[in-house]
Amino acid sequence: MTTATQFEQFNALCKEAGITPTQQRLVIWQTLTEMHNHPSPEDVYVRVKPQLPTVSLATVYKNIHLFIDTGMFREVSMHHGTLRIETNSALHHHLVCRKCKSIFDLDAKQLSGFPIPQSLPDGFVAEQFSIDVLGLCAACRKSKP
Amino acid sequence: MTTATQFEQFNALCKEAGITPTQQRLVIWQTLTEMHNHPSPEDVYVRVKPQLPTVSLATVYKNIHLFIDTGMFREVSMHHGTLRIETNSALHHHLVCRKCKSIFDLDAKQLSGFPIPQSLPDGFVAEQFSIDVLGLCAACRKSKP
DNA sequence: CTATCGAACGATAATGATTATCGTCGCTGA
DNA sequence: TCAGCGACGATAATCATTATCGTTCGATAG
Incomplete structure (x- = not known):
């Protein structure tokens, strides 16, 4: 159920983002704010469907x-699209451009002594770290649109 | 061109991994070691094709x-192959199980003291960090195979 | 040396996620 | 009221990846 304040908040967000607030967008946004995991579009769809029976997955x-795109939510991984093989066996970070999704290596000597946190929840055993620095590459900064 | 020592190295790696060394595997492995970026399977295919004209993308x-799977190479991202939306707006990082690919949130305080690299190359503008702790979740640790 | 067996291959169909297309609907302003 | 336009819904198309299946290769037993 959407409260009045949530509705106002959503309208404000849409104004800020420069997009039209619609019923579908409200329900999708509302559903996302209620889910505290990492849902896929399909997951969102099945939760939205009962409230908007005619909604399309598209x-x-x-x-x-x-x-x-407007920054109201983020995606979990900036490089989810296709399988990429890591050919650099040295310890390093990744720079990931959020626009063109290209990946640059960043040498990471600083990381060598990184302290592994001991108390990870749920019996999780850590083996390795992977750090992404997200931003804009030089080429994408130049091309404004 | 594959040298004798590379050939020996590859054979040793295969023995260690418990897989059969074949001509195709040698060429693919060799090609991967020569590529210093983050190639997709398709990228690898087009470079392997001239040396093995009958090779299949499969x-x-x-x-x-x-x-x-045998640890001879890693993939760039351990994440799901599909789009996932981040619904947790608090600063946090991720535990990613390399087997079932499930994602757990890790409060940022548990990773405090992370050394942020200062100089980024190529005019890259950093906006945000994303740290993945890769390992095995409790459930996957129990199920041996 | 030849027959046999299983792993690896190659070709291709199938799948699953995502995106593009396109006709329709509903709101806003003339 | 009517035109214009953005958003929607249905669905076809695309793209990466995986499954299937018949064939081939190589090691080994006879």
Whole structure:
């Protein structure tokens, strides 16, 4: 159920993002704020469907991307699309451009002595770290749009 | 061109990994060691093709996965292959199980003291960090195979 | 040396996620 | 009221990846 304040908050967010507030967007946004895990578009769709029986999966996709592009939500991984093989066996970070999704290596001597946290929840055993620095590469900074 | 020592090294790696050294695997492995970026299976395929004109893309995929599963190479991102939305707006990082790919949130305080690299190359503008702790979740540790 | 057996290959169909297309709907302003 | 436009819904198309399956290769037993 959407409260009045949530509705106002959503309208304010849309104004800020420069997008039209619609019923579908409200329900999708509201659903996302209620989910505290890392849902896929399909997950969102099945939760939205009962409230908007005529909604299309394509609409869910379109609006999720809209939310991400306007900064209302983030995606978990900036490089999820296709399988990429790591050919650099040295310890290093990644620079990931959020626009063109290209990946640059960043040598990380600083990381060599990184203290592994001992108390990870749920019996999780850590083996390795992977650090992404997200931002904009030089090429994408130049091309404004 | 594969040298004698590379050939020996590859054979040793295969023995260690418990897989059969084949001509296709040698060429794919050799190609990967020569590429210093983050190639996709398709990228690898087009470089392997001239040396093995009859090779199939499926074979490239199968052997890349074999290399990854046996630890001869790693993949860049351990995350799901699908889009996931981040619904936790608090500063946090991720525990990622390398087997079932499930993602757990890790409060940022548990990773405090992380050394942030200062000088980024190529005019890259950093906006945000994302740290993945890779390992095995409790459930996957129990199930041996 | 030849027959046999299983692993690896190659070709291709199938799948799953995502995106593009396109006709329709509903709101806003003339 | 009517035109224009953005958003929607349905669905076709695309792209990466995986599964299937018949064939081939190589090691080994006879």
